[in-house]
Amino acid sequence: MLLFLWIETSNEYFNFDWVTFLGTGYWFFWSIFILSLAGILTAYSSLLLLLGFLLLWEGIELYLHLCHKILILLVILACVILMFIICKFWKERWLVAGLSLQIFAPYVHLVSITVMVILFWPVAIYVARLEREVRMRRYRMTHSEKKRLKKCNVIARLRGLQVAVGLPFLLILLSLCLMPLGIYSPCIQEKENLGPKPTIFGHRGAPMLGPENTMMSFEKAVEHGAHGLETDIHLSYDRVPFLMHDFDLRRTTNIWEVQPESAFKNPAAFSWDFLSTLNAGKWFVKPELRPFYNMKPLSKADKERARNQSIPTLADLLTLAKKERKFVIFDLHGPPPKHPLRHTFVRQVVSVILASKIEQHLIFWLPTHDRQYVRSMAPGFQHVGRLVSVKTLAKNNISIINVDYKKLFPNGLRDYKAANIHINVYTVNEPWLFSLAWCSRINSVTTDNIGLLSQLHHPHFFMTPKFYMFIWLLADIISVLFIVAIFCFHWRRETKKEKLFETSSTLT
Numbered sequence: 061m062l063l064f065l066w067i068e069t070s071n072e073y074f075n076f077d078w079v080t081f082l083g084t085g086y087w088f089f090w091s092i093f094i095l096s097l098a099g100i101l102t103a104y105s106s107l108l109l110l111l112g113f114l115l116l117w118e119g120i121e122l123y124l125h126l127c128h129k130i131l132i133l134l135v136i137l138a139c140v141i142l143m144f145i146i147c148k149f150w151k152e153r154w155l156v157a158g159l160s161l162q163i164f165a166p167y168v169h170l171v172s173i174t175v176m177v178i179l180f181w182p183v184a185i186y187v188a189r190l191e192r193e194v195r196m197r198r199y200r201m202t203h204s205e206k207k208r209l210k211k212c213n214v215i216a217r218l219r220g221l222q223v224a225v226g227l228p229f230l231l232i233l234l235s236l237c238l239m240p241l242g243i244y245s246p247c248i249q250e251k252e253n254l255g256p257k258p259t260i261f262g263h264r265g266a267p268m269l270g271p272e273n274t275m276m277s278f279e280k281a282v283e284h285g286a287h288g289l290e291t292d293i294h295l296s297y298d299r300v301p302f303l304m305h306d307f308d309l310r311r312t313t314n315i316w317e318v319q320p321e322s323a324f325k326n327p328a329a330f331s332w333d334f335l336s337t338l339n340a341g342k343w344f345v346k347p348e349l350r351p352f353y354n355m356k357p358l359s360k361a362d363k364e365r366a367r368n369q370s371i372p373t374l375a376d377l378l379t380l381a382k383k384e385r386k387f388v389i390f391d392l393h394g395p396p397p398k399h400p401l402r403h404t405f406v407r408q409v410v411s412v413i414l415a416s417k418i419e420q421h422l423i424f425w426l427p428t429h430d431r432q433y434v435r436s437m438a439p440g441f442q443h444v445g446r447l448v449s450v451k452t453l454a455k456n457n458i459s460i461i462n463v464d465y466k467k468l469f470p471n472g473l474r475d476y477k478a479a480n481i482h483i484n485v486y487t488v489n490e491p492w493l494f495s496l497a498w499c500s501r502i503n504s505v506t507t508d509n510i511g512l513l514s515q516l517h518h519p520h521f522f523m524t525p526k527f528y529m530f531i532w533l534l535a536d537i538i539s540v541l542f543i544v545a546i547f548c549f550h551w552r553r554e555t556k557k558e559k560l561f562e563t564s565s566t567l568t
């Protein structure tokens with residue numbers, strides 16, 4: 061269960077590593093470490109279980125070495141602790157696993173039937189042997205009338221064993237064969253009903269191709285066909301809006317080298333003169349600090365370019381977006397107490413945007429603070445809401461929402477689509493999740509993995525209902541034929557053994 065959950069939530073690995081970094085101050089791929097640990101523990105436990113099954117099959121008494129007893133206890137303890145932590149602090153991971161089943165359920169169904177066919181081999185052997193035992197005892201009963209009652213009780217118990225083993229197996233198999241009746245997958249639909257490919261917003265640019273929230277990253281996103289650019293804005297102490305995600309400068313700048321005593325300060329506490337001198341790209345080319353485990357190697361030219369990146373201003377990004385006619389969406393972080401723009405930061409950002417002369421409809425305005433002022437000063441901005449009711453959106457004259465995909469799919473997707481709300485979901489990095497959004501007619505996604513998703517021209521795991529029905533019936537028919545063949549094979553073999561026994565008993 062732990063391994064399944066961790067594999068299916070690979071889209072959340074960066075967030076997990078980032079949260080761990082905030083707590084430890086050390087960047088490490090803890091998500092990959094836990095994935096490897098879960099895989100090793102699963103493999104060890106499965107092999108030990110298989111070995112025990114084979115020993116019991118051969119009638120050999122089990123003897124578990126003390127080392128294995130200790131290791132099994134450690135496995136149980138580790139799994140319990142990790143599952144407790146996940147259930148306590150990352151409940152949303154279960155939602156991700158549930159979403160993955162919407163995509164993979166048809167394939168899980170086919171794999172499950174295959175596994176049941178394989179498992180039927182030992183089940184058929186056991187049931188056939190029990191049948192042979194029943195017949196042999198009945199044959200002996202005719203020669204020992206005195207023990208008839210006792211023997212009958214033994215036969216009844218043997219019949220009970222056959223039912224106890226065979227009936228649950230057949231019920232499970234029957235439920236698997238009928239499983240598609242209860243499967244819902246958005247990617248099972250007619251081709252003409254499939255919506256257009258979701259447009260893509262580069263999350264902090266293209267953070268797998270360049271240092272996040274730098275001009276290199278945004279330019280890489282534009283090169284890969286981004287529909288829009290997503291970023292995070294802080295305001296310096298001298299009123300300059302600049303791009304930075306974290307609430308300190310430790311992870312993405314060289315603040316430790318320049319001014320280590322200020323490493324934990326809020327970025328808004330610094331002047332732009334100081335911030336502009338920091339390097340924002342050297343960390344990206346260091347193997348131990350790379351943000352994503354599945355990043356492609358950088359070329360020599362890109363490494364040199366990344367090393368020379370600095371913190372950009374909002375004006376720099378707007379210049380690029382205006383030139384390339386790209387949409388811009390951003391989170392606006394309010395300044396800390398005693399900041400000069402503590403209560404007027406929205407107005408400062410609006411003035412910078414208007415000064416850039418960018419077309420107003422290219423701005424997706426996400427901040428909720430001081431919306432009335434924004435509407436009056438920049439009526440062309442497209443206002444974006446969060447995960448609220450359709451009535452609330454209509455009341456505030458909002459027709460676009462920006463929501464976490466984990467919260468959207470279980471809550472009101474149909475209502476938003478019925479109200480013709482433009483939906484942007486974040487952060488979608490895995491192809492299967494992008495395919496789910498595509499099949500669900502999501503309008504746009506925010507992604508770190510623009511290099512891969514921009515190359516997808518058709519959703520993965522897509523199939524028509526007729527094709528899936530054909531696969532379903534074919535799999536059911538083949539599995540039934542295999543099961544009947546296996547059962548007949550073992551039945552005939554045990555019948556031959558019974559006849560040999562009767563012949564030898566008659567001769568004796």
